[in-house]
Amino acid sequence: MNRRLLWKLCLTITMGTVALFYVINVLTSRTEEGMSFLAKEDRKQLINWGRKAEKLYLSGDYKALRQWLDTLQKQESTWASVVTSELTSIAGNSLNERFHEGFWLGRSVDWKIHLYFQENPIMEVTFNKGGINNHVKNKNIHFLILLPQRMRPGIYWGYTSVALQIILPMILLTLLSIILYRHIMTPLQKMKVATKDFSQGKFDVRVRQLLGNRSDELTELANTFDQMATRIGELIINQRQLISDLSHELRTPLTRLDVALENLNSSGHMQPKHSERIRRESQHIRKLVDDTLTLAWLENERPNLHGETLDLVDLLDVLVEDAQFEFADRILSSQLPNTAPLYNSNHRAVGQALENIIRNALRHTPAGKEVKVVLQSSPSHHTITIDDQGPGVAKEYLKSIFRPFFKINTTLNDSSDSFGLGLALAQRQLAAVGGHVKPENLTKGGLRMTVTLPSSY
DSSP: OOOHHHHHHHHHHHHHHHHHHHHHHHHHHHHHHHHTSOOHHHHHHHHHHHHHHHHHHHHTOHHHHHHHHHHHHHHHTSOEEEEEOOOOOSSSSOOOHHHHHTOOSSBOTTSOOOTTOSSOOEEEEEOOSOSTTOOGGGGGEEEEEEOOGGGOSOTTHHHHHHIIIIIHHHHHHHHHHHHHHHHHHHHHHHHHHHHHHHHTTOTTOOSGGGGTTOOSHHHHHHHHHHHHHHHHHHHHHHHHHHHHHHHHHHHHHHHHHHHHHHHHHHHSSOOHHHHHHHHHHHHHHHHHHHHHHHHHHHHHHOOOOOOEEEEHHHHHHHHHHHHHHHTTTSEEEEEOOSOOEEEEEOHHHHHHHHHHHHHHHHHTSOTTOEEEEEEEEOSSEEEEEEEOOSOOOOGGGTTGGGSTTOOOTTOSSOOTTOOSOHHHHHHHHHHHTTOEEEEEEOTTSSEEEEEEEESBO
16 A cells, blocks of 8 residues: 555645745745835934034034934934044054044944844934045044934834744645645545445446545555445446346246146146246246345355365266256267366355256257367466357357346247346356356357366466
């Protein structure tokens, strides 16, 4: 049994989980990084404030600068200042221009803002060179402002984090579960519908063809269901046909039995011919019922009959002798080897099957004509051919002759003991011991029945 569904589910769940973690990690990282920067308009606003402070400072109007800073602080509920930075060497060489250019008191407006810090950072805009009071120290003057709360990035980061790490995985896992559920339930739903249809008498319903190219444990289940449906459907149909045919076949002997009883009643005493008629019809009914029950058992149980060892030559000798005695006006010849052992088989099943086939050949062969039985053996199997000189069977009926109660109106010597069960029983008895029978018309006329039996089943 393959485990494609197991591996498919394992692969889907494993790859889906890994992909989920990867996607969440990428989305979280990119979202966090994107939310860590100031908005474009806020960066522009901070730079404009820095340029405004620089303009007031360079104009020399420090009072206006202080008033503007006071107004800005009240307006934004924050802290702001213009400061200078002095880098004085205590010992050693003096600091060169590189240190002054790279010195920062706060964060640049282009830097990331850590989303997990509670306090807002101090932002810095360094004054440009130049101005009416241009001197070396101009480059060490900075506009500092505590980032206003309204400009802080990532205000909704907490909600976004919950959405990315909880809600998004729930949605994706739910979608994955729905996909897996539909993948599993689709064939089961089709089997449910098929089972319902089958229970309502639609015995031709099948599931496997509805699953397309799918191949896994569920398609194996569908194949098993189809085999079961085929087997049960055949059994039900065969049983219905068997009951119908049996009821039809029983009417004839019962009618003859009624006639015999009426004659008995009218005559008032038992005449020998009436007694013989009643006995004969009673035996006929008993044989019909016994054969029908045997056929039903072989059809329903399909047993494997084995456990016995026999010699086909000895068995055929007995069958040929008995048949020749019953059909004395026909010629029955046989070509048999010295021995033909058959292992792990069943004496009764093989004997009854061969007897029915030989008697059927004799029954359809005209008086004075020949039925020939030939046995050929090999290490693996035995082949028995029974050729008659009867009218043969039309090609379209070759398979039908093994149906219960099937008759062709060409019987030359049809007796009341023949009711169309012999070949049906023979075919099923041979199948029970691993053999089979094949009919074919001979070119010179007549029918050949070829029986093949394994040497050991």
